[in-house]
Amino acid sequence: MDTLPMPAWHLFDLKKYKEYPFRDKMINSNPHEFLLQTTRGCPYLCKFCSRNFGNKVRQKSPNIVVEEIAVLINLFNAQYLLFADETFTINKEYTKKLCTLIIERGLNKKISWSCATRVDKLDKEVLMLMKNAGFEFDLAFTSVLKRAILTLWFALQEMDRIWIPIQNSWRLNERHSHR
């Protein structure tokens, strides 16, 4: 993905892109919010997922992602980012490197950001780094299985986010969600 140029944000009239169907807090609900990608592809096979970018995981180097964030802050006063990766923490070492760079550059003091991932691709070290790098979220999904509920609860406790709404669905049980 390093061969892809940075999106030509200056060519967009961002005010025209106010509506984002996934969540009202997300991209372009105000002009200071931007969408980024670090990764394309997901190796999992959840039945309900289209996996727009296929099963093969490709990633931008963390240095390039951090550079893009800096440009969005400096040129467009970005305050909130949505990483539109299918599974943001698919590679924990990558996530740790990215979060460390964000913190080292002080970008975490200027932006907060969100992403989508699986709780089984997280651990305490990754969660704490993400939190310190500006990660915020206000909605979580899990299945109705005790193990999945407890895993999510652990993640929410670590992130000091136990107050957010949780949506449970039997459709997210492994038996139903995997091909």
Ligand code: SF4
């Ligand atoms: S882990 Fe997420 S992105 Fe990957 S197949 Fe399942 S729902 Fe889709």
